[in-house]
Amino acid sequence: MAAPSVPSVPSATAPTFRIDIPxxxxxxxxxxxQFIDLLRxxxxxxxLRAGAASPRFTWRVLDAAGRPLMALPGPLAVYSQADEGTQDAPSGGLAYALFLPSFHAADIPGIRNVASGHQRLSRQVGMALDQGQRVLTVGNGAWLAASSGRLQDRQASLPWFYMAGFERDFPGIHLVTDQDVTDDGPWLSCALPHGxxxxxxxxxxxxxxxxxxxxCASVFRPDPERARAALQAHAQQHIPATRDSTLARAIAxxxxxxxxxxxxxRLAEAAAVSPRTLLRHFQLELSQSPLDHLHSLxxxxxxxxxxxxxxxxPSIAVACxxxxxxxxxxIFVRYTGMSPAEYRKRHALRAPRRRWRVEVR
Structure with a gap:
């Protein structure tokens, strides 16, 4: 959608809010x-709005005993540790909230069995609430929060098929029937994942x-009216291409x-700015010179x-x-840590030329 961009590295003084997810x-x-994707x-x-000084969320994914889970491999790593571009460790930042997802149980007795089997987590919820943190629940995760004993007289949203059982177990909590998400003081609850x-x-x-x-609301929620307006404005050429920026023109x-x-x-002329301005854009947005970026490309x-x-x-050198x-x-060694020959030896997807020959006997 846009010109190449580099996420701003958060300032060491930028406030962070840690969400624990058992x-x-x-x-x-x-x-x-899904919730971590929304935090990201x-x-x-x-x-985008405040740059390096912006507040940020971090998170820890915990096991039932409250111990951080090991980092997941590859692209899943961000789900078990702090967001990319965030200098804080996963445990960094102000402990701000606990997020309790729903859990799998066949019926109300099954839900009660899960809740009673994880009383330690309910006590952790109680301690977090005592320390001024918030608790967020999805669906039947409300049982674990309510079992803490700290949410009397609060309101909560649950799926309709859980309401009768929950009301029997926690008569002091008021169930909301006309909204999917309820925000009542320290407790944020949503009935179903779509909330x-x-x-x-x-x-x-x-x-x-x-x-x-x-x-966030304008980005997270579907908005058919805005979608139609955006397409119409684009068709009438009122919305320019996002890549039409100094940096994008130069890189293109x-x-x-x-x-x-x-x-x-010549590069500055293509970007429609002076050489000095072009150098400033590259340094400000990519922290490197145009020539350095060209070498990487x-x-x-x-x-x-x-x-x-x-x-x-030599032929590849000329082509580049x-x-x-x-x-x-x-230059290749500087940017990759190995010579072109060594890189080809490790990564070539073609067989050596000598293996193409078929001997006729």
């Missing part, structure tokens, strides 16, 4: 993953203020002229050519804008 063996883990989106929106975006927006409002909450020019000699003046092309072709290193193969090798 997962039981019975928990609906998808609730937790809130962080992005906060960063998680509204719950996340309410959390943003409490932690970061009304202005950012309004932004680089990408289409990788094999040509570098000229700062050229090395990315070189990697592909080394992987999928049998072209010689380097007339001198020795200079290409030096």
């Amino acid at each position: 997962l039981l063996p019975e928990s609906a883990a998808g609730n937790a993953l 989106s809130a962080n992005v929106l906060a960063s 998680l975006s509204d719950m996340a927006t309410a959390l943003v409002r409490h932690a970061m203020g009304d202005e950012l909450a309004q932004v 020019f680089m990408e289409s002229h990788l094999d040509q000699p570098y000229s700062l003046a 050229r090395c990315a092309r070189a990697k592909v050519l080394l992987e999928v072709t049998l072209e010689s290193v 804008g380097y007339a001198d193969p020795a200079a290409f090798r030096r």
